[in-house]
Amino acid sequence: MVEVFQKYLADKMPLSDADWAVIERVCIIKKLRKNQYLLQEGDVWRYHAFVCKGCLRRYSIDAKGIEHILQFSCENWWTGDRDSLMNKTPSKYNIDAIEDSSVLVIRNEDFEMLCQQLPAFNNLINQILFRSLNASQERINSTISLTAEEKYLHFINTFPLLANRVPRHMIASYLGITPETLSRIKGNLSKNKQ
Template sequence: MVEVFKKYLAEKMTLTDEDWAVIGSVCIIKKLRKHQFLLQEGDVWRYHAFICKGCLRRYSIDAKGIEHVIQFSIENWWAGDRDSLMNKTPSKYNIDAIEDSVVLVIRNEDFETLCRQIPAFNNLVNQILFRSLNASQERINSTISLTAEEKYLHFINTFPALANRVPRHMIASYLGITPETLSRIKSNLSKQKRE
């Protein structure tokens, strides 16, 4: 599965054989079964995780036991808890596998070394961070300004690969609506298509 990561990097930058050797030496492969945790609430996150295969979700659980999905991650996406990583504090989130998954993790110390030693890698990391910030701002904007139906349509247009891979109740949680509301929205959209 390191090859999946190498292919991802090769599409984004030019690296020497020496760079590849250094990167490969710090990569750890983790296989997760469906429902298995990559991170549990209360643990300190110490890695950078790249999804080679599968689908993960990051979520919190409130005092009433209700799950709130913050993020989904599929192949060629990154997962983790940046707040816990940067501040070395217990995570407020769980990250688990929605389906059998393979994740490549790099310890934070090794990741920082890669950023220092390989300028192209550091540039990629900065681009990813900027895109992540933009995606977070877009998510906040859609959450506070769109109707439930508009949120769902935005989700399936923005993440078409997720719509059929993620259970409906998790999509509802991500959108901040109930599963019943999502069912009504899908039913109404189906009726509109038939008319």
């Protein structure tokens, strides 16, 4: 699975054999079965995680026991809890596998060493952080300004492969709507296509 990460990096930055040797030494592969946790609420997150295979979700559970999915992460996406990592505080989130998955993790101390020793890696990480911030702002904007149907259409246009890969109740949770509302929206869209 480290080859997946190597290809990802090579596609995005100059990567010499010597650079890869430094990176590979600190990579740890975790294999997760469907529904197995990568992070549980209350634990302190200490890694940077890259999904090599599979699909995960990051979510919280409110006082009523309702799940609120913040992020899906599939192949070539990053996941984790930056707040817990940076502040060394217990996480408010769970991250688990939606399907059998392989995740490459790098301990934070090793990740910081890579950023210091490899300027191209540091530049890539900064680009990823900027894109992540932009995506978060876009998500907040769509959450507060779009109708339920518009949210769903935005989701399937932005993440077309996830729409068929992720269970419907999880998509509803991500969109902040009930599964019943999502079923109604899908039914209305099907009728309008005819």
